[in-house]
Amino acid sequence: MAEVINLNRARKQAAKQAGRKQAEANRLTFGRTKLERQQSQKNEAARVSRLEGHKRDSAEKNDGEV
Template sequence: MAEIVNLRRARKQRARQDADKQAQQNRIAFGRTKAERSLTQAERDKAARTLDGHHLAPPDEEPAP
């Protein structure tokens, strides 16, 4: 005899497994703490300020105050 399977339960179980798999992938892709994100943003901002500070003004423009 074959085992009787409730298709509704099997479908819901499959959906839960798919959701767990997607959640695992999202944790890998987006799983950074707020502190890590803010540190990275601060480093980017500092690098941009440093780069902007090293630009030379064209001779026809006055330097910014």
């Protein structure tokens, strides 16, 4: 004969398993160490600084137009 199961317990267990799968996917997507985040911010700041340094000033543009 088949084993009797509690449907509420089975439903909760299935929901918990789905939550674990979602958590694993989130860890792969968003999970970075503090050092990795700091290095990323440092690299982004350097990139922005380099980009800003290569921009032309508006005064230089106006000199050629007059």
